[in-house]
Amino acid sequence: MKIAWGITGAGDRLEECVKLMKSLADKYRDRVEVYAYISKSGVVVLRHYRLLDYVRSNFKTFTEISANEPFLAGQLQKGEFEFLLIMPATSNTVAKLAVGIADTLLTNAAISAVKAFKPVYIFPTDREEGLITTKLPNGKELVLRVRKEDAENVRKLREMEGFYVLNDPREVESVIEKHLEDINRRTLKDLRRGQPTSQQKL
């Protein structure tokens, strides 16, 4: 199973997300391949947190040139990936998705994926109105306000077909398990019908 993992320019819980994906990629290395797709701001923010080289050395990594370069939207629509995960997702990316704007690599990939019935899992940094304590690149803590408008965009996304909002990065493991089971089920069904399996078709 191939997974497209989108990283936007969000510093909040970034290290946790990156380390979690590395441990999941290790745990499922016989069955899952993780490809990282980084937004332009994602590159800047990963660099600030000294995580850019770590991501590049542990994952096949692609960086945003434009909404259609690399052509992740097309790859998702052709079924090359089982699903798209955006984690962490900035309030900027969430706001665009909430109104259907597809002008960046990851917003275009997400909206195109949903159009082709591919699920999109998303972990937004700003989920609920109130205060969050975030860690700055220098390790110091900073208290920030989650605006009600940003929380409202997350709520809209939760209601949209094809989008699944995660409340915690650790939920990704059960998403992977679910999709591995789905693939097994589909393969068994194809075998029973004597048809080439989805894996063979790819």
Ligand SMILES: Cc1cc2nc3c(=O)[nH]c(=O)nc-3n(C[C@H](O)[C@H](O)[C@H](O)COP(=O)(O)O)c2cc1C
């Ligand atoms: C060091 C740093 C940390 C940032 N952290 C966040 C964050 O946690 N959440 C957020 O919504 N934006 C954050 N931003 C701002 C976004 O990077 C900015 O809105 C950018 O336009 C997002 O683009 P993207 O959604 O295409 O990645 C951060 C910016 C910098 C430089």
